[in-house]
Amino acid sequence: MARLVLFRAGMALIAMLLAAGFVFLLIHFSPTDPVVLALGDGAAPAAVEAKRRELGLDLPMPVQFVNWLGGILQGDFGTSFFTHRPVADSIVERLPVSLSLLAVGTFFVITLGLGLGFMAGLRPNSWVDNLVTSAVSLALATPSFWLALMLGVVFAVHWRILPVAGYVPLTQDPAAWLKCMLLPAFSLALHGIAVVGRHMRGAVIDVMNAPFIEAARARGTPRSRIVRRYVLKNALLPVLPMIGVQVALLVATSAVMEKVFILPGLGTLMVDSVISSDFPMLQGAILVVAALLITINLLVDIGLGLLDPRVRPQ
Known part of the structure; x- marks a missing residue:
């Protein structure tokens, strides 16, 4: 390892x-x-x-x-042409916002995507499967920015239970932080939830029809034990790389949600830097985003190696 x-x-x-x-x-x-x-x-x-x-x-x-x-x-990213502040200071201020959006969005992708796909795969062609499949198809056809606007209208304008703009730090008020993150994170993660759910459903169906599962059934192994011990781990193997891809897409597309919900994150910083031709700021922001993407890929590779010894270097 x-x-x-x-x-x-x-x-x-x-x-x-x-x-x-x-x-x-x-x-x-x-x-x-x-x-x-x-x-x-x-x-x-x-x-x-x-x-x-x-x-x-x-x-x-x-x-x-x-x-x-x-x-x-050494932590010196240069000085902004526009604000004349150290680039590192601006990145440090904006990074918690983007990481918060990424963390909550990843939570949605993993829990909802894997959970819905797992339930649908265990009961193929049932009403649960049909409902999940229909929801996945609808989610894949829904533009994220349009969903963000509609959610904002419903939950912020009509019902007034969630904020539609702004950011509250986690250390200042955890409850307010979560409320600020729910709408943008779910809108950002919807496509990833659908993709992961579809792949998880197919993987579970494949594993349930595998010969070793049939052998376990023939030995009288209870279905609950088969699901816990064999199905989940083996179904995760082909889905884990897809989770990594979807989380990387969250990073790459977060600028849209940050603009829609007026979140002062790295995505907004990159867009503003392009508009103002602030090259030092743009360089620093892109480098940090690249580091996030590479770190996500590294964690997925290590996780895949833990689940499947065959991918480990010999």
Whole structure:
């Protein structure tokens, strides 16, 4: 198991270096000069050259990358062109919001997706299965942003039981934090719930029809023990990678929900940075999002290795 963790961690480190290289090149392939953005269009040529030397942009590109990566490792993401604040400070302020949205959305994907798929798979062609299958099809056809607007109208405008905008930190008021997260997290997770539920249903049906399950039944093993000991673990094997993909999609698409529900997270920060051409802020936000995606993939790989020894490196 230790060999699996080291191997996957090494692959994650390589992926992180590649992501850092891509993020670094953003500023060099941009048609806009970042120094002009930092100083303004009316800056004198002498001031532009001095700022270029200050930022180290007059050095060879490999040297710039090493210096930039060294600063990142020390927590220095640069200074925002727009707010003139350290990028790291803005990321630290926004990161808890995005992590909260990701955590609650992941909880919905895992609990509802696996639970509904498991119930439907245990009783194929029953009313439970038909109901779950219909709900999954409807969820896959429903745009997340439209659902977010409709949920906001129902629960915030008409019933007034959940807020439609804003964020309350978990440490300040856990109940208010949860209320702020319910609508955006469920809207964000709906597609993932449907995909995971559909795959879990198929996996459970396949396992229930497997020869070793038939052998367990022939030995007189109670159905409850078969379900607990054999079905759940074996059905999770093909579904776990899909959970990782769906959680990664939560990260990638969270900016939409953050905009709809006015949440000050990393997604909103990235969108605002693109609009204002704030390259240091955009670089830092993309790098943190890439780190989240790579970490999710690493955890899924390790979890899959725990469940299935066949995927472990020999």
